[in-house]
Amino acid sequence: MKLSKVLTGTLIGLCISGCIQNEAPNVEAAIDSCKGKGIQLTHINHAKKDITLYVSKYNDIKKQEILFTLSENATIEADIKDTKDTPPYYNFKDYSITNLEQEKYQRGFTVTSESQTIQAQYKINLLTAELPLKYTFDHLAQTSPFHILYDEGNLRNNEAIQWTSGNEGYENCRMAKTAEMYPTIQADNGKRGKCVRLETKSTGSFGKVVHMPIAAGNLFIGAFDAVQALSKPRKATQFGFPFTQVPERLTGYYKFQAGKQMTDQNNQAMAGKDKCDIYAIMYEAEKFDFFLDGDNSLTDASIVLKARIKPEDIKESEEWEFFDLPFEPQNNKAVNSKDLAEGKYKLAIVFSSSVDGAYFKGAVGSTLWIDEVEIICKP
């Protein structure tokens, strides 16, 4: 019986293998990443097919290099044929949609799948920006399916940045039916105007099977790489944006309430009380595509300055608490003014409702409200 079973199994296996059809051309049509000379930060909104490239003001945007990572064997073309384009170099200079004072350029691109059956139309926005020094959390760039906040400072100096959060990763666990159910949202009753509310949430059954049972609410300057959200979640949070001043202090207001029960990455109860995290780092980034991420943003040797709230100073309070965190030198390094002027330093501001949220340890319900943040620089 055993032998016959093995034989039949093999026969069926062979038969099925023999019936495997020729491979069909790939139907995927998507942009998974954009890189290129002078690109400081890439925000890809996959749902809206809208990509924002922050580029250095020294870039020649008549010939902006964009190296696309596309779905396998897909092709990409600019919607308007421009004789000045020599892919991967594209002319953006003549496509200004400058609004208010902030210079912005936009072109349409179409991705076609290998099968030629599926097309995706993207808008690629190019802009130069400086990090603002004050953050009010009063503006939303997107309200659905989740909130995306942006802040602008003095627009004459091109000060504007969109905040990034792990909301896009949280979307994968399908626990949020409304934007308000995501970990990171804009909330009412700020210190002034609106504020941001970060809350550690359960990721449900999907999160448990991948050992990510919670998602801390987080908000940071940088990019979220959705491709890696599941396989290397800490690598997915890429922190930082070029900064050309020397920061002295990080100030602002917060309210924190710890969730009831701490759990670990396997959703097992842990002793202890949850804490939030508020910090900013300035680090050396010789190249724009160098980022510190969730794995090394507090420990990497490239860090020059760090301002971080001390765990013992964190108060649980119903009232807004002021924080004033000095930037302290790290790794025996000092800011080099030549590199500073050349944009070879990046600044990252990071908030999280659970300090070890990146390791999926925290208490569901821990909530951190933040408002009126300021980077105070040396004059």
Add this chain to the structure above:
Amino acid sequence: MKKYIITLTAVLTLSCGNLTAQTTNKHKGLIWSALHGLDYSFKAGVNIGGSAPLPLPEEIRSLDSYSPGLAITLEGNITKWIDTQNKLGVTLGLRLDNKQMNTEATVKNYQMAILNDIGGKVEGLWTGGVKTKSKMSYITIPILANYKISNRWKLVAGPYISYLIEGTFSGNVYEGHLRTPDATGNKIEFTGDSQASYDFSNDLHKFQWGVQFGGEWKAYKHLTVHTDLTWGLNDIFKKDFETISFAMYPIYLNIGFGYAF
């Protein structure tokens, strides 16, 4: 599995016990049956096969592993011979049918959806590994035509209908990427330990019908050996189930032995 072996042993022991205890009555009954062209038999066997789309869709790139599991079948049937030479007959049976398979396959652009505990659905195209475990228990009624080639050999063929008593169809995806929610959506890589499980057990169709054909060999006066191919002709999933874009048909080879009264 144990459950079935115990049942099987119990049934066999009981029937043997009955045989000795009621030899006289039984004989009378069997003689009466024989005179009216009726035969009874009890069969046990194993099902080896799988549920597969036919032809295999281009989404399936390779079958990396397959194991049939031990799926036991138990059947009691009655055959009425309709011609004078007892060559042609009709069989009506009642069968407990277990159909299992465990497979690992590599797929490309395979349409799938996974639900979480609050009913949230992630859907999209999966490219990578898919592990499937399916285990279905049916009550099956076959109605078969019989043709005796010789005293020892007979051929049987006919339709059957099955009712699903319980079934699971689940598994997980690994080493690959999901493009969600569609071919132009964002990519989520799954590597190393990151896997996601799925469970389509609740989407299995309760009714199944198909055809079977095979042969039976009489080894001794009461002992028969048989092999039958059962070929399902409707999708194992409900009509409104769209996650798997193609219909899957259960195709199993049944091998076993029987006791002819």
